[in-house]
Each structure stands twice: as structure tokens, then as C-alpha cells.
Amino acid sequence: MAPPLKIGIAGLGTVGAGVMRMLARRNDEIAARCGRAVEVVAVSARDRSRSRDCDLSSVRWAESPVALARDPGIDVFVELIGGSDGAAREAVAAALEAGKPVVTANKALLAHHGVALATLAEQNGAGIHFEAAVAGGIPIVKTLREALLGNRMARVSGILNGTCNYILTKMREEGLSFETCLAEAQQLGYAEADPSFDVDGFDTAHKLALLATLAFGVQPDPGAIHVEGIRSITLADLDAADELGYRVKLLGVAARAGDEVELRVHPTMVPKHWPIAQVSGVTNAVAVDGDAVALTLVGPGAGGDATASAVVGDLCDLAAARVSRPFGWPVARLRPAGKPAIQRHEGGYYIRLAAVDRPGTAAAIARHMAERNISLESIMQHRRGRPHGGDRADSAGGPAPVVLITYATTEEAVRRAIDAIEADGVITSPPQVIRIEKD
């Protein structure tokens, strides 16, 4: 058997310690299956004295992540520091410059500096392995980079942020407001004290940038993504969606649109019967629509064990000498992703308007839609509305909501129609617009 693959791990938090433990308990089988063992020979972490739930008795401590990355005694550098710049970026660059493959869970780093790092990787004949960076334990990177190469991709969409999916699930199932559910997610440790990175969609955008690169060959670029979060979603929307046969999910969507790739993160109405619609709580899911195969992968998107599983999977590929290009393409073939042009988005729309409760309002609204050539699949008016904020138990009625579902149209037409409706003075609060994703 070949000598062990020697690895150095920078960052010994939950994931790093999980990788240490997983390798310790699985190494006999990994060695048998991959042809060589995987051995952690050196580590680095800010605090050496912290007690960690793994055996560090036989590893060297490096002075710094960069020193570890350059350590001639390691074959592979595992970066679990996090952050798009600073130590993580420097150390990954140093490892690649030294010709060492990198395994990382760092979505922000690759979303922002993926092209530069992949170039460095190619120049030095080293790989970048990042299964853990997207959707945690779901092997979507391997699936897009290797298994589905026979497919021309039409769309990749995913529930990529467990915090948002937890909040939306909780709101719907228990009739609670966004604020109440966010507070609960924070208590349970599913959301940060500053929840913006999750609930405003930026975390999803980082992961989407990487999925888009794998699926469509566009350069990873968070700036190319139209991003909306879930703060505006109310119980009224979730209830109306339910009535209309949809679920509301925060999706990251990369879809072919003519010669371009449309990249967007926003609350989305998905048909209830889609596998992805049925994914609840913190679970993640990715739906892949190729011209030959449509797949949905459901699994844990975060957590020490799930992320460690993805890191160890990458290490097994390296031990078995299974390699791919960093993003599955020669870096010179990656096209710029372009800037978001959400105005040109075509699709169905859900529009909820808090309209004044007087005769003819719905008809006037419908007329403005018709004038922009927007066909309505349905128009629903409830005499007494759900409160826009607040929990479902708060029974105070609001203005009469009018809910419209359009057939496929453009974002621009929808926005113009809404402007015209607002100019009429018949609506009493900002309209809610949710894009619909269909087959």
C-alpha cells in the first residue's frame, strides 16, 4: 500500500475537530478503499490550549496557517479558518503556490477569489476541493463536476441556507411571524446575533456563485447575483401560497436564459409537489435540471458532522488520486457571469396587494395588468386580510388583500403594472412580489 496521505488542518473548530475524529475512526476502511491512509500530521489554530474533543497528541503545531500551508511535511492543506480574506486566503494561496492540493469549506473565499485561486491551482498543478463549501453534507459539487457531465444544464436551484428554511418552515407550520421565528432560530443557535448574512440572502448567494460555476462555466462572482432575503415574507404570503398550491422557499437559482445565465436569490414560490418544496427545517436541498436528468438531493447543509463528511470525502478522492479541475473547467474557459438583469427575468409572479375595500378595486388592478399584457392565472380577494406582520393568532383584520398569480411575463412588466396600480391610490401598503419557479 502507498504511504499515507499527510494532511495539515488549519482551523480546529467544530468542523476541524470533527474531521480529526472521523479520520481516526474511519481510517482503516478509508485506507482499504482508497489504497492509502489519510493521516493528520500537523495543525494550526489560534488557541492551542483550548480543549478540543479530538486526539492531538501526535500532530505537530504550526506557527501559522501560512507556515502550515508551506510545511514540506504535508501533502494536502485543509483550510477550515473561514472568511474571504486574511489568513484563509493567504494560506490557501501559499499551499497552491507550493503545489499542494487544498481542501476547503470556505464558500466566501471561493465565491470572491475563485478565479484567482483556480488560476494559481492550474499553474501549480494542484487542485481545490470544496465539497464542504456548498450545501454541507450533500455531494452536489461532485455531482455537478463529475457525475452529470453528459447533461447540458438548464437550471440549478437550491435551498442553501438552513436558517432561512427553518424560519419559513416554522412560520408556516406554527403561524408565527418572521421576527418570532428568527428569535427562536437565534436561541437554538441556527442564526447569528446579526442574522443579516443568512436572512438577507448573502450566504445563499456565495453558494449559488459556486454552483453556477460548476453547472454553467461562469466565473464565481457574488456581484453577478440579484439578491433578496426573506425579511419581507409574511404569514399572509405563506397562507396564500398554501392555498394556491405552493410553498415559499428562499432559493438560489442559476438558470440558462438565452445565451446568458440568470443568477438570483430570492423568496420563491415552488409547486408543493416538487421534492424541494417538501424540504423543511434546517435541511438543505439542491434541484438540478439537465437536459437528460432532473435530480433533487436533500440533506444536511451545515453542522460539524455533515461538513466533516464532505471534507473527508474530498480527502478520500485525493488519497485515491481522483482529481478534477478546481471548478470542473479550465479556468480560461470560465466566462464572466455578467451583471444581474432581474428586469429581464421571465416567469410567473405572485403579487399581494393590500387594497382599499371598495367595489371595483380588483377590476382596476386586473385592468392595469392587462394593459401590460400580463395574463392572470388567478385573482383572489379575501374580504378580511391576514395581518401583514404579527403571528397568526393575532386576529386583527387588515385591509382586503388581493392576490394575483400571473402567467409567465417579465419583471419589468410586473413592476410597471404595480407602479400604475400604486398611482391609482387603491393600495394601502407596499405590494409584495414573489417570483414563481415552475417546470
Added chain:
Amino acid sequence: MAPPLKIGIAGLGTVGAGVMRMLARRNDEIAARCGRAVEVVAVSARDRSRSRDCDLSSVRWAESPVALARDPGIDVFVELIGGSDGAAREAVAAALEAGKPVVTANKALLAHHGVALATLAEQNGAGIHFEAAVAGGIPIVKTLREALLGNRMARVSGILNGTCNYILTKMREEGLSFETCLAEAQQLGYAEADPSFDVDGFDTAHKLALLATLAFGVQPDPGAIHVEGIRSITLADLDAADELGYRVKLLGVAARAGDEVELRVHPTMVPKHWPIAQVSGVTNAVAVDGDAVALTLVGPGAGGDATASAVVGDLCDLAAARVSRPFGWPVARLRPAGKPAIQRHEGGYYIRLAAVDRPGTAAAIARHMAERNISLESIMQHRRGRPHGGDRADSAGGPAPVVLITYATTEEAVRRAIDAIEADGVITSPPQVIRIEKD
């Protein structure tokens, strides 16, 4: 760029022609992503004159599959003939003996002769790639063989036969009998004229044998699997399952049970909220429960495009020199799978008894259960039963059905309790027993 990978395809049915077309339209991208193109240089098929929807103008015709397998002009042999013996087996063996990797969609061949062929593969340094043999377009082979090596597996279970899932879905959704739905499946081409291979569970068993090898390192052996099909499932069962919060699916299950691996194919009650419970129609799904990650993969289990996608994925791995051991383990490490010992199965049970409608019957049944230490989660008695066969619209009442749900117990205890109940003479037709799968 390296010279093209030269392949020979034996068998030009729907899948073979689909592979030809997919390679033709995707080859530029495949070459860029894998570092070399994949070129079909030779084929074999029984009937050369048949018109096929693919370009065969630049391929050589081999005299026979074996001749193709031995052709020194090909690097990889693709076997799409089918059948566990005969031409497929001879040609695959010939290719491996010549040191050529094999790509195959042939589950029967590998389920029956996997150990011998994997031994041959190891001896000759060639691989066997069979993503297409299990669950069609779902990349479950790659996932188990490569991505999840950090996990000790607890259970792998799947909806692996689209025909059965179509029939069970149709029965439940439209209230039709097994016979009616089978006839419809036959009309739509989802079921063969002789449906036994599908509806009696043998097709699922072949696929399960391969999943069990990948996940647990047991030798593929259909004889080690307890197999029951779906012919006995009635609308009464599907309705009772619905009421109790379950769906009935034909599952193949490989589960760790102490030091052994339990292998079984049978109709199974799965909790409605499981992703796998929500998979309808001909779609397949595989749920993987590892100690670090629980995943569900949903996608097309059959069809020319989906199967071609899996074959082309394997070819891309070969083009990129990404190799694995045939079953993910050295063949010497594979353990015999043992014989089925369904009597020792432990789990919950659904039991439906057509009992005579007189006072005390339910109590007598419950007593027999208690005497075998079987705890009941619920006991449900409807005054007037659903007909056992027939469509839901047939409203003739049957005897009063008693439906029991047990807590975890053993198969043996359940069978003994039922024998005792039958000896009482209170039930009027053979009891229905469906195993329950839980977290």
C-alpha cells in the same frame, strides 16, 4: 490535450443510441472538462440494418460483443446488452481479461457475477463502472463509492423500481386496484407483459445487492435478500397507511443489524414526512443514513436519457482518469452477505386482519399480541371495511378490518401472534403484514 478515449459500445438499443447522441452533442465540453474527448470507434449489435436515431457513419462494426471487447483499437468497453449471462457476461469478462475498463448498465450481471468479475478486474488492473445499473440517472454509485467514505453506514433504502412506484402511486391517488393500475402501467410501457420481474421485487433486489456491496462491503448476492413484491397490497392498506401517517412504498433496504447486514425488499410503510415517502410515479429515490450524514437522492430511475447520462458520467471519469475499485473495496475484503433471516428482523409492523364482526374480537386479537410481548401503538377497527381487491369506487363492504400498528418487535413474534389469532377462527381471510421503516 491527450488523445481521445476510444470506446466500443455493445448494444445499440435506446440507451446505446442515447449515449452516441449525448457524446456527439457534448463532446467539446467533455473534452474541455475531462482533458480528453470520448470517441465511439466501434459498436456491435444484433441487427445492423435497424434504423437508429444516431450517427453511425464513422464507427466500425464488430462481429460480436466478444470481438468488440477484444478489439485492440478500443480503450473502454461499454456493455449495454443486458442479461446476467450469455453475451453480456462473456464480453465483459473478455474486456476485463484484456485489461480494458468496462462501463455497464447491467444490474443482473453484477448482482449475480459481481465477485467473479471484480476479481477479474483487479487481476487485470481494469475497473468496472456501473452508475447506470442502479437507479438510472441518480448518481448513487458515485455517492456511496466516493463521496460518503467518511460515514459508517447504518442503512441504505430506496425506491428502485419505477413500475412499482407508479402502480402504488396510481392506486392511492385514484383509488384503483393493483390489477387496474398494472394494466395501465403495461399500456404506458412502464411494465412488461410479464410483470413479475418488477412487481415481485426481483429487479429491486438486483439493485439492492449492488447498493449493499457499496455501502456495507458485502458480496453482491441476490440470494441473500428476502424478497416480497407488491401484488398483495390493497387499497385498504393504502388508505389505512394514509390515515396513520404513512405511505406504502416498495423499498429495497440494506441495514446494519448487529454484526450483520439485513437485506430485504418488501412493501414498506414509511412516515409521510420522509422525503422518500413523497416520491411519486416512476421516479426513483435512495435514502442513505450514515453516522454523519443522512441524504435522499431523487431522480429518474430508468429511461434512455437518464441511463445514458449515467453511462456518460462513468466515461467522463475514465477520460479524466478518476478511478475507483469496482465495488469501492478490494474484492478480498467483501464479506459473504449471509442468508436472509427475516424472522430476526426487528421493527414496527402494520397488521390488517379481516375479522368477524362480533364483540370481543379486537380484544382477543390484542391479547394474543400481548402474550408475545408485542406492544401496540394503535389498534383501529372500522365497522365496515374497504373491499380487499377492487377499486375504491366499488362500495361493497367487506368484513370489519382490524388494523394494528405495533411498536418495535420481531418478525417471529408477529408471525406467532398471527398464527394464534388464525387458530381462534376470528379472521376471515389471510392477514396482511407490512413492515414499518422509521428513524
